[in-house]
Amino acid sequence: MHFADTANETFFFLSRIWLIPLLPAIGAAIMFFFGRRMQKAAVSAVCVGVIVLAFIFAVGSVWEYPSWAKANPGHTGYERVLYTWLGSDTGHLTYLTHGGTTAEFKADVGFYLDPLSAIWLLFVTGVGMLIHIYSVGYMAHEGGYYRFFGYMNLFMFSMLTLVLANNYALMFVGWEGVGLCSYLLIGFYFHRKSATDAANKAFIVNRVGDAGFLLGMFALVWYLGSFRFIDINAAARSGHFAIGDPILTAAALLLFVGACGKSAQIPLYVWLPDAMEGPTPVSALIHAATMVTAGVYMVARSNAIFVLAPTAMKTVAIIGALTAVVAASIGLVQNDIKRVLAYSTVSQLGYMFLALGVGAFAAGVFHVFTHAFFKALLFLGAGSVIHAVSGEQDLRNMGDLRRRIPTTFKTMFIATLAIAGIPPLAGFFSKDEILWQAWRSANGSFPYLWLIGFGTALMTAFYMARLIFLTFYGQPRMSHEVEHHIHESPKSMTGPLVVLAIGSVCAGWLGVPASLGGSNSFEKFLAPVFEHGAEVAAAEPSAPAGGEEHRGLEWSLMVLSVGAAVVGGGWAYRHYANAGKDYPEPIAVKAPPLYTALYNKWFVDEAYDYAFTGRRKLGDIRLGAMGAGEASSWFDAKVIDGTVNGAGWSTRAVATLSTWWDTWIIDGLCVNGPAVLARMISYPARLFEWGLVQWYALVMTAGLVGLGFYYVWK
């Protein structure tokens, strides 16, 4: 950017913002070329080191940002372009936009820092750094150490590219990049078929979403004439486009398909629970705290488009609410500790989309922020538990761990309170903000969505408390040998747990709502990004003012949701707090069919295998991609190649026939025929012209003798 030149001098970190994604990329490259020959200590030093550096640069950049913004009024964010990536950069490789104007095809490798990317930047590098440190302990005894850290660094590079990109195309680079790293890390234990199956599933389901993202991006680029967020937002906010513009609505919906893939929303959520096949730090970093929030980021980044597309917004809200409740319901009965957390993640992501969909972008982002702390903590805690009980992941084989691994217990307990929404922990503020917004959203109120969110809160409290009670309370249900080996994890693992626990307690205080006497500084910080949303909302006639008169209602809803958390937790306490061996599942006791449905995840995977992948046959018929593949292969071999071979065969047949015709009819009948005939006819004549002198002599003699007899007897 032209104005950046003066800024470079004064803003040390900001002007070097491109280093933030580059540092992890360097780490990954070192692992790629030299990792195999490096000591474990060296691998940790390089890979954790680059992330720590990236974190420092991230904090520095965000620290400098407000003063930069003050010095450069009129800009929505700091932009730094490295070079032109797509396009010829001459101004001559152009296309016609929808409106008939000429636009250059151009996407830069450029980075963009505004309040929205600043928040992601901070927690991605911060949580990422903690998880890298944790992994040093967790992966210490695993093979492929350098490979693991190389992939993790590559992931950080991709995620930071996604977050810092200044245009959709570069964002897509990070978007697919995190998908690739997710694939590589889910399949990290590549000897296990289940792991590589899960990896493939994750990548391919994500690709379905990516297809939507691509189409949405193409539509925006064609319609608005640029890849850059700044240009697209400016165009969308220019007032040239009416609310409900069909092309923008289509673009928003297509982008949301992409978000559904990456952020595991209905109908594309199925890959995330399976992704738990990866090592636990991966689940914490990629499949809980950072990557899966990319969809939320993308929708929030495109808020200028979405607010012009109410249909798309409504879709987002409904899909979000549905995902929240469906995933939570499955989480109620799962026995794998990581799977419970995985469904919890899907469910919480649903909350975030619910917030986005009702126009409460800041609330959604706030929940992403707080969720990053407590969900990363829960996963890392689960990893610590698994570490303690010799790799066991089944809740049925745990119990009574609270005194044996106290740090893990205490930190996980805090995280559970946070996710359940107990004040004043982080989850309470963000979740209540979402529920409140769903009730009285400026973009139209959806009380039924509030009801769904409320039910989800109840279930969340139940399954989380169930997880805690089954893990840490009741009677020990593991084998004696396992019990003997239980030990608290090393400092490199518990340290990050403690830091995240502090975050889980305090992160919410950044966004205390006005109704509780807070100033909601989080929302204020983000306000410039979502400014237009507020303007559109103000123009809507139904927009209620969030003033004093609603305070009573807001308080009652808060009390209700805290009540739900307490009730859910209480139920779980009643059924699981003293769980011994073969404890009964309350749902299985009261409603066995429901339990079966929940336990089998509503049979969605099976249905997809029948309908979309074709891995299961419906009777004798295979549907889905594999069915289509089989049909196409048959068509190719029989019909198309059959035609080609048929043409070849008929040519040969005609040739054979012609040969026969030529030999027997033309040459035989027509040419040789008369000759044979002549020969046959001439045969008697030939008797006279035999050419044998003796014969002539014989005939002559016979003639003479005959003549002699004739004259003698006459």
Added chain:
Amino acid sequence: MQSHILSIILFTPLLGALILLFVPKENKAAIRWIANLFALGGFLISLPLVPMFWAQRFEPGFKFMEGAANNWIPSIGAGYVLGIDGISFLLIMLTTLLGWVSILSSWTAIEERVKEYYVWFLVLQTGMLGVFMALDFFLFFVFWEAMLVPMYLLIGIWGGPRKLYAAIKFFLYTLLGSVLMLLGILFLYFHHHTVTGVFTFNIPALYTTAPQIPFHSAIWLFLAFFIGFAIKVPMFPFHTWLPDAHVEAPTAGSVILAGVLLKMGTYGFVRFSLPFFPGVLMNSRVRWSMLMLSVIAIIYGALVSLMQKDMKKLVAYSSVSHLGFCTLGIFALTPLGLSGSVLQQFNHGISTGALFLIVGILYERRHTREIAEYGGISNVMPVYATVTMIMFLSSMGLPLLNGFVGEFTILQGTFIEKEMGGHSGLFWTAWAVPGVVLAAAYLLWLYQRVFFGTVTNPKNEKLHDLTPRELLTFVPLIIMAFWVGLYPKPFFQILEQPVNQLVQTIHDNAKPNAAVNAQVVPQPVPVAPAPAAATKPKGKRE
């Protein structure tokens, strides 16, 4: 003053072939060294072209022109005319690079009739380069046919069990296309004479007259050229020679076949069909058919790929899918679509060339390409597994690798066209995008079955990893994959001038013809530069 760099690049491989003729066939080592020397030399000698071309990349018209119209056989108007623009430049560089890589990859794979093998390979190399350089239809056709014979022999002699079937199928199928194309060339040749009174095969000269052929004749000409090129690409439904030829061909043959020979078809569309028949292309039904065949190829090729049990066949069908993207970009008729298409042709040469090398490496060790025979290969061949992963990702279009840039530009270039064959850009793009999803499916599934898991087949336990020579064949391809992925700007700049000019001429030339079509009244043929003797009766020989 003429620069002879094109001729030098063109005939270096042929010189190598000639020299090889004088080496005794028992001396295999010498033959291999000489062939590799000339292949590498052919590549190195083409490198000076890069800065030379770069300096004049934005200048219009053909560059490095050699020879003059009608200087070869003046009596029929054939000339030795060479010249390149950005489009042929990229394909020439691809050819010299892949030529070197594939000859290097044959070192241990070919043990029988070594001398003939390398001689034919080098002859093939000259033939391919000639096709991309020729600016005279007669010369072009000579090269076009000349490269058919060595490829036929490469498959037929050094191929697999069904080599004769595959070789004959390949030869006859492509010959059918060539014959139709020859008829088309002759029509253009005589038409040019009718209009200008001059007999010439000179392509720039024909550019001026061919677009004025009225629609009712032009459509047949277009079809003749179309079949010739569509077989070569290959477009659905003319593709079934490809899997057979690939499966039976030796590895290096497959690399060249996929990397360069298929590009002859797309190059033909860009170089001839587009500028010669703009009126036909702008016809809604024709355009619909071309785009429909492209998207069918994308999805159909990917679906068939998904279900293959033979690795090489899988890669072969994936080529059908990828080339579908290339033709989609061409018939979108936008500068973006075209530059994406040419870039993707280059990328496909890099990626799929590498994929065939990858299959060849396993084949050389185990002599089978059945996917079911493998599993857990990354345990025994980790470097090979890594290289394969990179090239698979490049082939499925992962950003920051080459395939993405091409596909993305093609799709964006298709999307922006408001109306094509009665449908919006969104319609065609939406049909093409599932190909991207399926590409991930068939490649990742293949990778899982071959590389992941534990080694279950005892025959695979002692496979040795890549040798330095094998690794060396991949290095240039990986470098190119990352270069195009990370910094494609130079490629876009090289392509910018020719694609803009091409789209401009199509739109300029399509209009008068469109008027003719609308009225269906034969108008007097517009007279091009040389107006004399436009209606000489002796020209009416077609």
